[in-house]
Each structure stands twice: as C-alpha cells, then as structure tokens.
Amino acid sequence: MSQLVLDRLKTRFGAAILETHSAHGDETAVVTPESWRAVCQFLRDDPAMSFEMLTDLCGVDFPDRLPRMEVVAHLYSISRRHRVRLKTRVGDAELSPETVELDSVSAIWKTADWLERETFDMSGVVFREHPDLRRILMYPEFVGHPLRKDYPAQKAQPLVEYRTEEEAGLPLEKLAPFGPDEGMSFGRRTYTRSEEN
C-alpha cells in the first residue's frame, strides 16, 4: 500500500528524494531540506496521498554525520490508512543556528506549530516562517538545546538558587540508595564528534 507513496514521491520529485527504504511495512523517504515544504504540501493535498495527520515531528542529532541534524516527521492518512516517515538532514558540524534551518510546515498541519516549537527547544532546529518560535518545554532562561548530543545531560540550569550546605546545616547530596551515577541508563557520556577526540 505505502510503497505506492514512495513511488509517487519519486516520480513527482525525482532528485529531491535522496533515498527511500521500506522495512517491516514502514516506508521512509529522505528528502532534501529545500523540498521539505513542497513534499509535505503534496503529501497532504494529493488525493491519492491525503496525509491529513502529522503524528510526530522531532529532531535527531548524529554527531558523526554531516549534515548533522535529522528532522523526522511521521505522517498518517486517516482516510486511506497508510503511513509514511519523512526525513531531512540539515546543519553543519557545529550546528550553528543559520545552518540548522528548515521551512516550517505549520501552515500545512496546525499540529506542527507546537511540534516545531518542541524540536526547536530540544534540538535547536530553526523553522523559517513559524508563527511563534519559542521554547515550549524548557523555560526561556534556559541556554542551549538539551537533546543535542554535546549537551551534558546532568547539567541543570536552576531558576532558584540551590541552598548551600552551610545554610541547610546538613549535607545535601543524594539520599542513600541513589549514588552520583544513579538514574540514567546510558551513563554519563557526553558525545562529541569523532575527529575531535
């Protein structure tokens, strides 16, 4: 069923579809960032496609790849009951803001408004022509984008200054069953690009 979607995309957009693959019934198309909005518009409006619903949109950081940031959108067609996963890749090695830019699709699906805000908040993807691009999960004072692999996961930016141990009059480290490494299953590594190591 959905192979039809990939075939139609390839005939319609040609070289703008960088690669496609299909595994266990999940169809994926990787498109160029320039064609991102056109592909989305086509997938929603074409009667054979009719992807009315944007299920999810997020960013994935691959520190060893170039372009480094991958933006993933999951689409579902309520009327035709098929799905497709759409990916695009942006960003240079340092993820400087002017390179991590992508066209907003919030005019196509209203859901994209908040999903793009989340992607901006967590991964720092800047969506062009987004109506209100500001943080949605973290607070405005937060510096950086926590789901980038070079953000240290344990680095908190408290809004309220922590009490000092002198002020509290007792040690404030973690309670007995919780050690300093407790909590995160993937440990304390902070990822950097390989050639810098």
Next chain:
Amino acid sequence: MAKSQVTLEGSEAGFATTRLDALLNWARKYSLFQYPFVTACCGMEFMSVAGPRFDVSRFGAEAPRFSPRQADLIWVVGTISQRQAPALRRIYEQMMNPKYVLAFGTCASCGGFYDNYTTVPGIDKIIPCDVYVPGCPPRPEGVLDGLLLLQDKIARGDRTPGVVKPREDPLKDLVPLGKKKPQKETAS
C-alpha cells in the same frame, strides 16, 4: 459526699500544669492544615491517604487548604521540575510560621531517577524539609508513618530532617551473588 464522682489524681484544685511550649506543640501536632503541592503520579497515593480507607483525618490532618496562608504543612507530592521550582519556593515563603515540609516520594526527596537537566534533585535544594517519605510511590502506611514522625518531631520541637524507615528491611534476605545463604541459627 459520696465518692462516686470520677476525679483525676491531683486535679482536685481544678487545673493542671504544663509548659506553654509543650501545650502549643501538642496543639500544633494535632491540627496540621496541609497544602498539597501535587505535581505527579504520587498524587494517586496522596488521594488514597486522604480518602476514607487510610484516612489521614485520624491524625488531625484532614483539612487541605489550597491557600498557603492558611496552611502550616506543605506536602510536596511528586517530581519538581526546574521550571516549577520558583513556584514551590514562593508558596513556601508565603506560608505562615511555624511551617513544616513533607517530601512525599522519591522524586520530591532526591529527584529519583530523573537525574538530568529538567528536575530538581530533591526539594531540600530549594526549601528546608522536615520529613522524607521514600517510595515510588510510597505506600499509604509509609505516608502515615511520615506524618506520625512529623508529629513526634513537632512535639519534641525537633527540626532536624528525618527519613521514614521501612517497616521491614527489604534487603534482609538478600544474599550477595556467589555466597551461600546463611543457615538459620537453631534456637539456643
């Protein structure tokens, strides 16, 4: 006059003596007005504690007040994110003295497994805390133990933090890998 009337020993004079602070503490410990600062899943256990089965009102703490001005015990129930921290701090500051804080559950006590950039690693980083109730979520019995511990501390005028101990040591039968389980000693 017949001696049928019940009289207390030493109360013939019609009064009893005590210390003022002991009387005040006695009054405080049985009239805790609580402010439930409920943020997460521990709230379910809080409802259970406040409901008729476990019935926190048996201990004189049944009146929730949703204004910090009227409360003297704040239950911090659930995870406190960095974004919520200013609100918690302000509500604590708005409460009248004497005020007490109870950390309900592992997240409020030390952040639990949310050990990352989003979560305050224990409310004691922001406000002083009197009683910690561990558990994810704590059983209602554990919460009642915490409340009794707090009442005990109020009666003694003791403001050092206390942790509710498990009623039974969960690790007591745990044998390290590669070691034989010790034989039960015969009664001597």
